[in-house]
Amino acid sequence: MNNTKPDISWVVADRTEKDVSLSKEMFPISRSREARKFHRQIPGYKMSPLRSLPNLAHLFGVGGIWVKDESCRLELNSFKVLGGSFAIYRFIQERLSLPAERLTYEYLTSSEVKEALGEITFASATDGNHGRGIAWASKTLGFNCEIYVHSETSQRRIDAIKNYGANVKVIEGNYDDAVRQIVIDAEKHGWEIVSDTSWDDYTEIPAWIMQGYTTMMAEIQEQLSGQGIIKPTHVFVQAGVGALAAAVIGYYHSLFGNDAPKCIVVEPEDAACIYESARHKDGKIHNVEGDLNTIMAGLACGEPSPIAWDILKETADAFVSVPDYVAAKGMRIYATPLKDDPFIISGESGAVTLGALVAILKERGVEELRDCLKIDKNSEILFINTEGNTDPVLFKQIIWEGSNPVPKEYWTDQD
Numbered sequence: 405m406n407n408t409k410p411d412i413s414w415v416v417a418d419r420t421e422k423d424v425s426l427s428k429e430m431f432p433i434s435r436s437r438e439a440r441k442f443h444r445q446i447p448g449y450k451m452s453p454l455r456s457l458p459n460l461a462h463l464f465g466v467g468g469i470w471v472k473d474e475s476c477r478l479e480l481n482s483f484k485v486l487g488g489s490f491a492i493y494r495f496i497q498e499r500l501s502l503p504a505e506r507l508t509y510e511y512l513t514s515s516e517v518k519e520a521l522g523e524i525t526f527a528s529a530t531d532g533n534h535g536r537g538i539a540w541a542s543k544t545l546g547f548n549c550e551i552y553v554h555s556e557t558s559q560r561r562i563d564a565i566k567n568y569g570a571n572v573k574v575i576e577g578n579y580d581d582a583v584r585q586i587v588i589d590a591e592k593h594g595w596e597i598v599s600d601t602s603w604d605d606y607t608e609i610p611a612w613i614m615q616g617y618t619t620m621m622a623e624i625q626e627q628l629s630g631q632g633i634i635k636p637t638h639v640f641v642q643a644g645v646g647a648l649a650a651a652v653i654g655y656y657h658s659l660f661g662n663d664a665p666k667c668i669v670v671e672p673e674d675a676a677c678i679y680e681s682a683r684h685k686d687g688k689i690h691n692v693e694g695d696l697n698t699i700m701a702g703l704a705c706g707e708p709s710p711i712a713w714d715i716l717k718e719t720a721d722a723f724v725s726v727p728d729y730v731a732a733k734g735m736r737i738y739a740t741p742l743k744d745d746p747f748i749i750s751g752e753s754g755a756v757t758l759g760a761l762v763a764i765l766k767e768r769g770v771e772e773l774r775d776c777l778k779i780d781k782n783s784e785i786l787f788i789n790t791e792g793n794t795d796p797v798l799f800k801q802i803i804w805e806g807s808n809p810v811p812k813e814y815w816t817d818q819d
């Protein structure tokens with residue numbers, strides 16, 4: 405490696421004690437149990453695998469590398485469906501004033517519930533995977549669905565949403581413009597918005613979505629304990645609006661308080677709104693404007709979800725922003741396993757955290773972050789492969805054709 409300056413940027417949180425009260429309030433264990441109980445009833449549900457990469461861990465000089473592989477989540481190639489489906493379940497539960505025990509999956513899909521609810525259209529803006537999850541959940545549960553995407557969304561992603569029977573509308577502008585437009589149109593048409601991002605007076609459904617993601621966390625903890633590990637020492641999690649990161653990090657802080665793993669949030673450099681908010685060190689949200697151009701479609705968001713930011717600002721240990729080729733490198737590492745490590749299909753948003761770890765461990769000029777994270781031979785590092793090849797053409801361009809190559813000065817020498 406002969407870089408003169410690092411290509412990644414970071415902010416280390418400089419607090420001594422973390423305030424975990426919000427994490428405990430938002431992610432009580434009882435809610436995560438309820439989410440898992442609901443998801444378990446969905447036909448086809450099974451735990452997504454937690455994959456171990458011992459040879460890669462050895463190469464990097466760490467104790468273990470664990471990858472929760474959400475490319476195997478139902479038929480959807482991404483974790484996102486966990487949030488949308490749980491939010492729709494909670495919505496119906498509240499609308500019918502039913503206790504959790506009464507609202508089984510079977511009852512939820514019954515004609516009795518349909519009659520009681522009448523016609524409902526669920527609606528959301530998306531940069532791909534959330535919309536696909538909502539379309540799938542609406543179709544599975546028998547409701548209509550309207551999804552708004554922004555103008556940079558690939559046709560493959562649009563088709564994947566349409567396949568589940570949703571109406572898809574393309575909105576001029578970026579993801580945040582699509583969110584603004586669907587709020588206006590939902591009001592006009594009486595649609596129910598199921599958004600993964602929150603705003604001033606819209607927090608309940610985004611909170612349910614985040615709670616829905618904790619099914620994945622409960623699975624991880626069960627899978628790790630099967631390996632004799634109580635908790636990871638480090639968790640790397642990617643962020644768009646920050647809902648996933650807040651769910652992962654909030655869950656761990658709800659469970660372990662100040663003994664939670666060290667948590668690192670990773671974003672694309674042209675859409676790094678959580679990093680930007682952390683960089684100002686004033687506790688406030690700072691948006692990123694522009695076309696949010698990145699290959700990491702799932703992370704192309706310029707405005708953090710306020711309820712997610714409230715958790716992240718109190719609990720995340722570091723905020724990292726990286727160029728696109730770091731994600732492409734992560735994808736190629738997953739796709740070329742060492743010795744008998746498993747092969748993992750990881751899309752652009754899924755692989756960026758592994759790419760970020762390599763940069764942190766190997767690049768010159770990153771010493772401050774390395775020292776603060778204290779990654780060593782005892783570290784058990786958790787990644788979430790949040791998506792498989794959700795855009796198969798882009799996936800092939802990167803893996804087969806070598807698009808988004810790492811500039812030579814950032815090549816790492818690992819023998």
Ligand SMILES: Cc1ncc(COP(=O)(O)O)c(C=O)c1O
Binds near residue numbers: 482532533702790
């Ligand atoms: C594959 C993938 N990973 C990560 C994320 C980030 O989630 P969030 O927007 O909650 O930060 C998304 C969001 O759509 C995604 O699609």
